[in-house]
Amino acid sequence: MRAKTINHAAPTTAFFNGAGPTPAISAQIQRSQSTQSPEPNSLTATQSIQPVLRSDYQPPAYWIDNVELDFDLDPRETLVTARISVRRNAQQSSSTLDLAGENLKLQSVAVDGKRLEQTQYQLRDGGMTLLDLPESCVIETKVLVSPVTNKSLSGLYQTSGNFCTQCEAVGFRRITYFLDRPDVMTTYRVTIRADKQTCPVMLSNGNRISQRDLDDGRHEVVWEDPFPKPSYLFALVAGNLKCHRGTFTTRDCRNVALEIWVEPQNIDKCEHALVSLQKSMKWDEDVFGLQYDLDIYMIVAVNDFNMGAMENKGLNVFNSKYVLALPDTATDEDYMLIEAVIAHEYFHNWTGNRVTCRDWFQLTLKEGLTVFRDQQFTADQTSAAVKRIDDVSGLRAGQFVEDSGPMAHPIRPESYISMDNFYTATVYRKGAEIIRMYHTILGAEGFRRGMDLYFQRHDNSAVTCDDFRAAMADANNVNFDLFDRWYSQAGTPELTVSEAWDAAKGEYALTMTQSYPPLPGGNPGTEGRKPVPLPVRVGLLDAESGEEIEQHGGVVMLQTESETYTFGGLTAKPIASVLRGFSAPVRLRMQRSNQDLAFLMAHDTDSFNRWDAGQTLATKLLLDAATGVKNGEKLKLSQEFSDAFGRVLSDDSVDEAFKALALTLPRESVLGQEMDVIDPDSLHTARQFYRTRLAETFQSELTALYKNLAADGAYKNDQKSINRRRLKNVVLAYLSALETPESVSLVADQFNQADNMTDKQAALSLLANLDVPARDEALTAFYKKYQSDPLVIDKWFAVQAVSSRADTIEQVKQLTTHPDFSVDNPNRVRSLIGAFTQNQVRFHQADGAGYKLLADYVLKIESANPQLAARLVAAFNSYRRFDETRQTQMQNELKRIAEHPGLCKDVHEIVQRALHF
Known part of the structure; x- marks a missing residue:
């Protein structure tokens, strides 16, 4: 990976233009230069931007x-x-x-x-x-x-x-x-x-x-x-x-x-x-x-x-x-990311180096496959359930957004203008999900047979995605022809599931229908899309006991637009657990009552779906609450969700890392994806209300759990200790929402007494959201202690950039003048400007100041570092999802960037795609 990684620590903002430009996009770039020494990633005044097409591939002379x-x-x-x-x-x-x-x-x-x-x-x-x-x-x-x-x-x-x-x-x-060229x-x-x-x-x-x-x-x-x-x-x-x-x-x-x-x-x-x-x-x-x-x-x-x-x-x-x-x-997350990225790059020795890509359109051949391999490695080293949840969370937060916006493209795109815009969440994360489906269908042994044949056929060669698909099929005598649609179609399929119960026959039926939501802008791969192969893992639970009905678990293959699957021999209507382990990269649409979601949140034997049921229920309730905020209604904590939250909080049968995930509310950026028009202010208010009310409701239980977890003794780096710290800091985050002297003192004490960066940074991040003296004291102390360590100072910048305080934009502006901030250091720019763009409520504040700040820095960076600037400007790609005022503000900044003389190809490509979406 060029990890290239996509940065595992945050949703990617790198994009690839999957289409040749429309005539309006084929504007000339005005930059005069020598023919002997052209500027990187830019064109002369006499050139127009022309896409490179996959269909035009020719071997070299x-x-x-x-x-x-x-x-x-x-x-x-x-x-x-x-x-x-x-x-x-x-x-x-x-x-x-x-x-x-x-x-x-x-x-x-x-x-x-x-x-x-x-x-x-x-x-x-x-x-x-x-x-x-x-x-x-x-x-x-x-x-x-x-x-x-x-x-x-x-x-x-x-x-x-x-x-x-x-x-x-x-x-x-x-x-x-x-x-x-790679071939x-x-x-x-x-x-x-x-x-x-x-x-x-x-x-x-x-x-x-x-x-x-x-x-x-x-x-x-x-x-x-x-x-x-x-x-x-x-x-x-x-x-x-x-x-x-x-x-x-x-x-x-x-x-x-x-x-x-x-x-x-x-x-x-x-x-x-x-x-x-x-x-x-x-x-x-x-x-x-x-x-x-x-x-x-x-x-x-x-x-x-x-x-x-x-x-x-x-x-x-x-x-x-x-x-x-x-x-x-370094935090626990840093330790885990180091292990994962080290593994990823090592695994490339075979999946990328010994067998490489014929051309750059095949990038997912090495990156999607190697991401899947590093995910499997981490799952084996830690917790498979927690790793799967983390991976899907990243997919939904980054790649799903990409798939529904101006830069939507298949995992094997058909064209590009700037190759550096090709390193996207779609190529990496969605590519890994396609590989995972081969593994789900074939099983571990069948997948290994396919890998063995792939290396036997292609060692020391530059090949295509079709060559990999053929090896998987031939090694297992399976027809994977329909899988080609995953490589050639853009967008995230929607899987709609409806249920029917026939008490007289004792039969329960699930009807599954797949479709693609329409995308404006004429993105390639979005016209005439056909059904794709979907392995859907299903389980049925007894509605009374919550126990698994063993004979009805497994994977069903949906390869057409719609199919009905009937389960017989039942004495009562079960509760269905659908898309277990997130067995296919789709948006699941299934009408389920709050009671059923709360039931799954408490009882589902599939860890991923147990977590996902809680997230789905929380999303429904938080969106309703956001609507209430907008309408001036008084908010109320859902009793069903409160009860389910309490059951998870008291469940000692799950490990602390899973419990931490299950207790965490969906991120505001993920919630926004479910709104027709994203309302960052109402979402923020609704989510903050739920955090505070849950903290108030369970204050005694949360306090007792925090004290128990904090009494674990000196720092250890084993998995059990990592899990305990993860849960401890989720619990502390809830308690900090109370904003009482006692809760502030608890957070400040953790910051002052922490013997490791995980606990210290967690406390600093919470203090950064508060308007208390301890906030400035902690920020000052942190900087003084770590000012000579660039990686730690990156954290100091980032915690301030993602603060929920109303004055965050002013703080970010001040930090851009800090002696330790430099536009020449990509890590530093990502830690401040990049992190700020992920702060949905403050980046999208109503006066448009956040948009102007981002555009200013894109223009400061683009000529020297086009790749970094292109990743930053992609934060504007979702602008049409917001209200008219915010749309206009972001569109104006995009136009300002587009009109900049001599704009680099990387930024030009993304800006024009966004403007013409």
């Missing part, structure tokens, strides 16, 4: 057999010499070769040792064209690049004085002229030279084969990767780094050196990442029979990184937030 790269590292002028051995594609007759290149200062180009004159090649925007090449030859180019001025964090750049690369998706063309796989030999004092460590893919000192105070290291790979998996890191070392012995008794490279001050924060890597390697051997293939596996942590992590072959580059951890500086 030439293949590359091997590459030799020489780097003479210098912050301002790094010399890159590339020698690429090419041979003509037997299926092509052209002797012309187009190489991609951006922001390169060409020094020379030669073919088979003969330097070419300028008449023998053509420089153009975005690359170079070589003419009249022989059947095979060696092309040598020399270029200069400037790492220190590269603020896009794509290609070769500097961060904290260290050299680093990021090449997925199209960063390698900012290093040298190349066939920068061109070749071996690499890399020589790096640099000053020994400033760059004592120099790393690249594969195995280190030599190193030596040079006479001029520099030194040289040579790396060779024996496995063919596409250019997006190339990596280079050089600088002043320290190594945390470990080993892993594979199943066939090979010893693999494990190295985690970090800045010297962080060397004591790597052990958890190392253990996570070892666990991942063991799990992949046990579950999929996949062993690591090189003698060394390296991870490097850097502070300035646009994504979460990158799976470069043998040399993963990580955002430092997904590597560094100590109890005093």
Whole structure:
């Protein structure tokens, strides 16, 4: 993943434009530039934006057999010499070769040792064209690049004085002229030279084969990767780094050196990442029979990184937030995310590196599959039920929104304008759900057979989603032709379920109907959509005892528009538990009484559906309450929900992590999805009312539970302790809603006495919502203690950005002038501006100040870091879901951005899609 990760910590705001532009969108971008050194992600004044189409795929005119790269590292002028051995594609007759290149200062180009004159090649925007090449030859180019001025964090750049690369998706063309496409796989030999004092460590893919000192105070290291790979998996890191070392012995008794490279001050924060890597390697051997293939596996942590992590072959580059951890500086969630992202990038070694994508339209082939694999790994390490709830919560909060907006696209889109907009919740999260359905239908053994055949057929190849589907089908003698619709259709299906009871026959029937809600704007993949295969897991519960009626549990396959499933031999009408484990990525529409939902919330034996019943009931009641707020009615706590809440609170049969989830009300952003017109103020008032009333109703029980959980002793990092902290902090959040001197004191005491970041940050977040002296005292104390730790200060910015206080927008504006805020650091921008856009009630405040703030920062960032700006501007994508006043305000900001001279392609694509939706 380029984790690329999608950031697991928050709903993604990255989007992909799944369509070619309408004529109105094909506006020219006004930016004048040299043909030799075009700005990244932008076009010249004479160019119009043209989409890349999946249907236009053609293999390259030439293949590359091997590459030799020489780097003479210098912050301002790094010399890159590339020698690429090419041979003509037997299926092509052209002797012309187009190489991609951006922001390169060409020094020379030669073919088979003969330097070419300028008449023998053509420089153009975005690359170079070589003419009249022989059947095979060696092309040598020399270029200069400037790492220190590269603020896009794509290609070769500097961060904290260290050299680093990021090449997925199209960063390698900012290093040298190349066939920068995933279907061109070749071996690499890399020589790096640099000053020994400033760059004592120099790393690249594969195995280190030599190193030596040079006479001029520099030194040289040579790396060779024996496995063919596409250019997006190339990596280079050089600088002043320290190594945390470990080993892993594979199943066939090979010893693999494990190295985690970090800045010297962080060397004591790597052990958890190392253990996570070892666990991942063991799990992949046990579950999929996949062993690591090189003698060394390296991870490097850097502070300035646009994504979460990158799976470069043998040399993963990580955002430092997904590597560094100590109890005093990292929360339990941080620890779990580190383990998950480490696993994800390691699993890419096979699902992404050994078998990669033929073209970028197939991105979900590696990302959806690898997300599913990391989800299964985490489920095995922790709690499968809690992990499933967390994953579906993220899907609903991020991907469902994407699927119903201007950037809706299939998991395998048909076109794109900017490749960097392709890394979306749909490709990742929904892609993983499609893979999960194969697993649900085939079972673990059948899925493993399919994986084995996939690797047998395609190892060291660049393939398509169809190749994966064929392997799953052929290995199990199953027809998966209809699954192609999941890859080609956009939008979230709605599954409508109705029930019928025939007492005389003792038969209970469920009629299931699937449909797609219409989307405006002509999004591709939304016209003429057909029914998709839906594995729907169903259970029936005895309406009196709540016990499972065992003979009627299982998976039914809905492959047509509508089917009726009848269950016989019953003596009384059961309570149906439908879509257990969220067995298909759909919106479930089923008329159920509050009593039935409360019953399922208390009794369902499927943990996911037990949680989901509570969320569905809470959603119904909170939406009703929001309507009451708007109509000026007096609010009242539902007795049914209060009773169900109490039963969960007192249930000692479930673990604390599940109980914490079951007691948490739906997020305001998720509630808003269920409104025809989102009313952030009424939703916020209604949710706050329920929080306060539940706290008042169960104050004694909550207080007793908090004291019991808080008495657990000194910090431990085992799963039981993590679960207890999770529940403790949910309970504290309810008590803080009382806003009494006693409850404020309880929160302040936890902040002051906490011996770990989980409890300290939880308390700080609660205090940040309050108008009490303890709030400012805690924020000041937190900053003073952790001001030298960038990752912890990111948390300090974020808790203030998501505060529910009425003055939050003013606080955010003040924080943008703070000495520690920098638009050049993606983590810092995400922690303040990005976090603020997730604060539904304050970002959408009625005067539009939040919208103006976001637009201002998109325009400040877009020219230097188009990827980051594009992810930020996507917060406007849902603007048509709001009232007319807010719509107009957001639309005006979108127009202001669209009219900005020289707007980068990444932002232009998303803004135009939103405006024409």
